[in-house]
Amino acid sequence: MVELDALVQGKRVKAERLPGMAEPHVVVVGGGIAGLAAAVFLSAGPRRVTLLEASGRVGGKLRAGEVGGVRVDLGAESVLARRPEAVELARLVGLGEELEPPSTARAAIWTGGGLRPIPTGQVMGVPGDLEALAASGVLSAEGLERARHERPTGPVADDVPLGAYVGAALGPEVVQRLVEPLLGGVYAGRTDQLSLRAAVPQLLAIARAGGSLVAGVRELTSRAAAAGPVFQGLRGGLGTLPEAAEAHLRKAGVDLRTDHPVDELRRTPTGWRVASGGSVLEADAVVLAVPAPQAARLVEAELPGAAAELRQVEYAGMALVTMAFRRADLADSPLTGSGFLVPPVDGRQIKASTFSSNKWGWLARSAPDAFLLRTSLGRHREEAALDLPDEELVARSLADLGAAVGLRATPYATAVTRWRGGLPQYPVGHLERVERIRAQVAGVGGLAVCGAAYDGVGIPAVIASARRAVDGLSTPTAGGPVAEGTMGA
Structure with a gap:
């Protein structure tokens, strides 16, 4: 390896480059599930991949640990099985046989002084079966009566807060006692701010049609009934996924470095210079798989407009x-x-x-x-x-x-x-902000972003964003794919 001196933030550091390097070098910044997925996809092609993770472990919010001598997840514990991305990644890293649905999905809502079964036939708390809703006892008599007298809102031309849309149609109790607790487990957010389009996109077509929300949800749930289990886990816990991904990447020859925060990211005439831990890596392309605040800091010098947008993500x-x-x-x-x-x-x-x-x-x-x-x-x-x-x-x-x-x-x-x-958080206008960020990032070439801040906070959505980032990488000079045809896995 040849070491090249470089100045980064006023300090002389060492740059790393392989002499006579023929394969493109892609650096992935961030070792959460988005970064791991991006590295897995990249490692399938003829390229050199380096993954840099600031902390001492990979996995992000997927984390296994022991409590009382029992191995258990200390972070996310399941994935949405009706999207294929997480299941496919598990299979890619050798965990396909370890997928397991929950033994029971009988959950309740603790409200009104007792545990009430979550009514069947609902989508994120929005009911499609009013008889099941009545039998659950979740709503008061007044709240149930209001839900029975649905008030169609008319076609929704633009994005609206989820709580306002559902509340106008079915009343505030449906929002407070059903939608809020179910969405709280996904976003830890507030329905009066969460975007309908971004948070529950499956309801968007119903909203735009302007018909009955209950009837639309009933149709959605009837189609989904034959689709198998909603969620899947992994034997040993979902925390085994990043462990298997790390082993897969090391076997594939990926240079995976923990305890390597990235200090600076700058363009060069042929690619990017990534300063990390006293060294500089010369890269043809970079994937930023870090939360929005860290991404904002890293793109500030080259893309101040995108950085300003990223800082708005709460x-x-x-x-x-x-x-x-x-x-x-x-x-x-x-x-x-x-x-x-x-x-x-x-x-x-x-x-x-x-x-x-x-x-x-x-x-x-x-x-x-x-x-x-x-x-x-x-x-x-x-x-x-x-x-x-x-x-x-x-x-x-x-x-x-x-x-x-x-x-x-x-x-x-x-x-x-x-x-x-x-x-x-995904407030109204979030997806438009994401479009602006991606447009600016794509404009410089050889740079992509992915993670929970963009297309969904669920693990399959995060993995899908990693695939999109990898497939969209291009060189900063020619605007074409890095090593034509090699970026997809």
Whole structure:
């Protein structure tokens, strides 16, 4: 390897280049699932790939750990199975045989002083079966009557806040007690700000047609009924996906470096110069798979307009409290179903609880004498809980669990995981902002962005954004693909 001196931010550092390099060199910045997916796609072609991750591990919000000697997910735990991207990535990295649907999907909503079953025939809380809604008991008599007297809003020509659209058609209780808790688990956001077009795009066609929202949802759910399980997990936890991806990349010859934050990104006549950890990497192309604030910092020098747009993307933080109980201690208060959601309007501390040992068969099989569950706290602009001590978050979670399901047992082990700035928000106008960012990024050539800030926060959507970034890379000089025809996997 030849070392070239270079000046970056006033400091002399070393640049790395392979002598006589024929294959294009692509640098992926960020080792979350977007960066890992991009590197996997890139590694399938004739190119040299370097992945730089600022922290000491890859995986981002996919993270495995141990609580009370039991391996469990401390971040995301499932993927939407009705989109193919996550399932395909799992198969690419050798985990195709490890996919497993939940053992139970019977979840409830804790509202009105009791657990109410989430009504069937709904899309993100928007009901398509009013009889199932009535039987659930989630709404008050007044709220149910308002939902029965739907008020079609007329064709929606432009994007609108999701809560305003659903509330106008079906009343505020549907929003507060159904849509808010279900969307809270996805975005940790607020329905009065979340974009209909960006957050629940499957409802957009209904809104634009201007017909009955209930009838439109009923048709959607009837078509989806034959599509198989909604969600999938992995035996051993979703945290095994980044581990398998890392092993796959190293075997493929990808230069994967953790503890390597990127200090600066600058254009050169033939590509890009990436300064990281005292060295400079010369790249033909760069994929930025980092959250919007970090992407803004890195493109500021070359793309100040895109940086300004990226800085407008807001994020929500949340805390996960994972607890391990001895099953024998739960004999007097058995826990059933997969867990429950909590409407913010009810003023509780937690926003959801997942009964992990019920939900995932692999977990129950691996630890038959233990029962693992977790709670989540915090949402957009209500994140004070993240600053509380671990023991306080555990105590608040146990208090709500006692009130909701009569839990009185004491966990023998706990873990608190804080995801600060973990979930980007998608307000009205978000997708237009993304279009402007991508247009500016594409204009310089050899640069692409991907991740949860763009096309969806779910894992399949994030992987799809990585595929789009890889397929769209071009050289900064000619405007054509890097090493013509080699960027797709």
